[in-house]
Amino acid sequence: MAQQPHMKTKTKSAQELRSEVASLLPQRVAGYKVFTLGELLLQRDEYFVHITWPVKDGHHSHTISADGFLRALMRDVAWGFFYGIVNFDHVFGTRNLYGKVEFFCGRYNDAYHENGLSYVEVFESPVAMKRIKEILADWVNEGFDPFAAPVETGSAFGEKNGSNEKAIDRYRVPTRRMPGIPGDSPLRSDATGHPVNRAFADVGQDDPRIEAEPGFEGELHAFSLFKYLSRSDVTWNPSVTSVCKASLFCPTTEEYILPIIHGNDRVEWFVQLSDEINWEIRDRETGRPRARVVMKPGDVAAMPADIRHQGFARKRSMLLVWENATPDLPKRYERGELKPWPVDF
Numbered sequence: 130m131a132q133q134p135h136m137k138t139k140t141k142s143a144q145e146l147r148s149e150v151a152s153l154l155p156q157r158v159a160g161y162k163v164f165t166l167g168e169l170l171l172q173r174d175e176y177f178v179h180i181t182w183p184v185k186d187g188h189h190s191h192t193i194s195a196d197g198f199l200r201a202l203m204r205d206v207a208w209g210f211f212y213g214i215v216n217f218d219h220v221f222g223t224r225n226l227y228g229k230v231e232f233f234c235g236r237y238n239d240a241y242h243e244n245g246l247s248y249v250e251v252f253e254s255p256v257a258m259k260r261i262k263e264i265l266a267d268w269v270n271e272g273f274d275p276f277a278a279p280v281e282t283g284s285a286f287g288e289k290n291g292s293n294e295k296a297i298d299r300y301r302v303p304t305r306r307m308p309g310i311p312g313d314s315p316l317r318s319d320a321t322g323h324p325v326n327r328a329f330a331d332v333g334q335d336d337p338r339i340e341a342e343p344g345f346e347g348e349l350h351a352f353s354l355f356k357y358l359s360r361s362d363v364t365w366n367p368s369v370t371s372v373c374k375a376s377l378f379c380p381t382t383e384e385y386i387l388p389i390i391h392g393n394d395r396v397e398w399f400v401q402l403s404d405e406i407n408w409e410i411r412d413r414e415t416g417r418p419r420a421r422v423v424m425k426p427g428d429v430a431a432m433p434a435d436i437r438h439q440g441f442a443r444k445r446s447m448l449l450v451w452e453n454a455t456p457d458l459p460k461r462y463e464r465g466e467l468k469p470w471p472v473d474f
């Protein structure tokens with residue numbers, strides 16, 4: 130009987146298997162680049178983004194509408210992964226570990242997590258940031274602005290069609306104390322390319338008169354916040370307008386849906402300055418419903434440190450988000466040193 134040739138078998142490493150699988154994947158779908166981030170596979174097509182992650186016996190996938198995905202990704206890029214958790218939807222998102230960032234699939238969704246379908250992977254923040262900027266640059270078509278209200282921008286859909294670098298290169302306004310102070314971020318006017326938004330045509334455009342006592346000239350500053358906000362060309366993008374130690378006023382103009390479901394890692398105060406926003410509030414860890422809050426002009430709410438929330442605004446509205454940037458706050462809440470709500474009535 131003929132002898133079988135001796136065969137030396139070698140088990141493939143996970144890395145070898147990964148690169149073998151990667152070499153079998155298409156480079157592009159509908160013109161869009163296919164991306165990996167660690168073990169995650171991200172693909173977009175004409176209408177959807179598909180995210181695939183490893184589970185115990187193989188892989189699991191999740192589909193998100195491309196417009197919503199790009200609006201959420203834009204916020205992660207512009208806000209440097211923001212505070213706490215940025216849920217793109219009920220399954221996929223990022224958690225800021227401040228220096229590192231966790232990407233998760235189903236981790237903060239009981240139905241996935243309790244059934245072994247969740248996945249998390251932690252990256253150095255600059256590594257993940259580089260990759261998500263590449264994704265945004267490739268997947269945003271010409272004419273689509275992920276920061277704009279849906280009625281003020283073109284479509285996110287269809288086969289790959291150009292790009293919109295100008296739109297995706299916007300970051301939070303880096304105000305050091307207040308806009309308009311010499312050397313600080315600029316105020317907005319027609320001359321700076323910020324016309325009054327269609328929804329705020331009735332907002333007064335007068336500037337405050339500043340009358341300083343002799344000797345205090347140049348030390349007093351004021352600007353009209355309503356005028357400033359009426360000229361915002363973006364939605365759901367809190368930008369710093371006053372800094373007092375760790376106290377940041379971050380007003381923003383809101384229209385349609387907050388593109389992320391934000392999982393707070395500290396208390397946030399909301400002051401509704403105009404129109405109306407409805408908030409859907411859920412438990413941060415499990416996603417179980419907690420409350421609905423309807424905010425009308427003048428209403429003030431403290432959003433607890435252990436919730437996730439998403440806002441809905443039929444008309445463009447002005448909202449003041451008051452953030453506490455004290456560096457060790459998330460740890461103090463985690464250790465139970467601070468209650469997740471700021472006041473007891």
Ligand code: PHB
Nearest residue numbers: 365366367381391397450
């Ligand atoms: C929030 O998560 O508190 C938040 C984020 C963006 C906004 C408003 C509120 O535009």
Ligand code: FE
Nearest residue numbers: 391392393397
């Ligand atoms: Fe929030």
